[in-house]
Amino acid sequence: MAILVNASTRVLVQGVTGYQGEFHTRRMLEFGTAVVAGVTPGKGGAEVAGVPVFDTVAEAVAATGANAACIFVPARAAKDAALEAIASRLDPVVIITEHIPVHDAIVVVAAARAAGVRVVGPNGPGVTSPGQCKIGIMPNHLFSPGPVGLVSRSGTLTYEIVAGLTAAGLGQSTALGLGGDPVVGLTFQEAIALFAADPQTQAIVMVGEIGGGAEEEAARYVGASVRKPVVGYIAGVTAPPGKRMGHAGAVISGTEGTAQAKKAAMAAAGITVVDLPSQVAAAVRRAL
């Protein structure tokens, strides 16, 4: 099983002929992902790593049966690319691109909701279901298949925790990064609901950070509706208010979005909250 992406996912890469697009298309193929098409307007007929390139998403889908998208298109063209993927009902649409204007993200997320497809990102590392499919930029070698579902707002911190799980013999059903921007598509709550319904997933790890209230919202949901064990970690305990900590969305505004408030809400919902990334694996082991 796993969530969002699995062995039957057929990936279309938008921005496939760019430096990042080509590099990560090769890594996805090495992972075993079925990357079936690439799209770069004006470069139809070319090939990247053996993957055929098309001018439009619609013709790529018609020719290859692609059913999910991975977007590496630069920020100023990313809204258009995402809307093109959504118009072809690709699901999920995984947006790796960083620095997309927030007003563009609002339109993309609303269009996805109206079309009934899921957007993951922007500004995230993607989605990986070990042994089945990887969409995005997570390093291939970290993963092993297993019972742990992991959802996070960041990239490298996700890798750190996945590596810790794998080293402890705890494989993953799916690991995904929601993205570091203030407005993103898939939320913690939605990802946790998918894990809760996934038979492969037996424990859920949520890795949050300062800014916004998505972790608190997810915690309320976990407390009310999730029976599987959940382990949580929040980064940014030492972050000062009003400063953006690398991610556009990682900023404490007034009293909203502090790590302390998030940890308290999670603990109150019965989530096992740990203080260090290395403590995640042991907490998951105990919960299983």
Added chain:
Amino acid sequence: MKLHEFQAKEIFARYGIPVQRGAVIERPEEIDRLEVPYPVVLKAQVLVGGRGKAGGIKLAADPAEARAKAAQILGMDIKGERVRRLLVVQAADIGVEYYLAFTVDRAARRLVCVASAAGGIDIEDVARTAPEKIVKFHVDPFAGFQPFQARGIAKQLGFGGKALLQFAAIASALARLCTEMDAELAEINPLAASAGDGTLLAIDAKLVIDDNATFRHDGLPRNEELTELEAAARAADLSYVELDGDVAIIGNGAGLVMSTLDMIAHFGGRPANFLDVGGGATTENMAQAMEIVLRKPGVRALFINIFGGITRCDDIARAIAARPPKVPMVVRLTGTNEAEGRAILEAAKIHAYVEPEPAAQEAVRLARA
């Protein structure tokens, strides 16, 4: 990017929102050549909030008083920001004060209109103490904010007659401005109804433009609230935030660096900064990062925490080996091209940890030694 009040008011005026443009001065003597009718209000132009409480806004009845008060405010330090400019406007006739803003609601993932008849004070205080006095309305991302919705909000705030129409026009203009200018926040506080005929006037104007959207807005001012080191980091495409501790930090990825700061604090240390070298950092990026964090006075140790993904350990190691710092350094290096990276460091007699926590503990110990 935050705009100064006078900059925001220029843009507000373009959208037909009633503001007093007044005049901007940098020296008290400039008061003499202004044609603003007295009494006037002198307003410090700073990007930090709370300037009124800090004494950055003063009333003056005549030119002599205005000169004296301008001399007091200019050069004043407001929460670490020096006042370089004053906006001088005619004192307005203020009756009721309203609040009106459009901003991004992260949870709803839409623009939200926030309005209140309890304006003039910090809206977060109103939200805490009297949430029933705040009207919130989410904007449809496709259809946009409609005039009838603006009239509905006006009605909820108690407007009627001509004032209702004027409020609705201002709200519609502010919504259009927020979308077209890629604003994260477009705020009027207070939006004042005159004691005389109730005509509305935006007394203050706050505008925060999305940094990711400045490419589609020519002619925006460049306001920097950055420290010298933060500006140097931005020029090098590094994400840096200055903190007040003594353990300098470099890592790759925002989440990992935040977590590294927390680890240092967890083991009893105090981080001197946040620095994310970013995904795919080169040897050059890493060298610049080290140069910047070590320039901060009072740094007693450097902790480098790298989990190689797109970033390659050998690229990082080359920068470290080329110019080891004068302060004690602890390196944690794992991930892509780890073996090559370790070999480079070993040749330079630098030890690298695999696990982050023993490394963080060692960095704290060295900073205290």
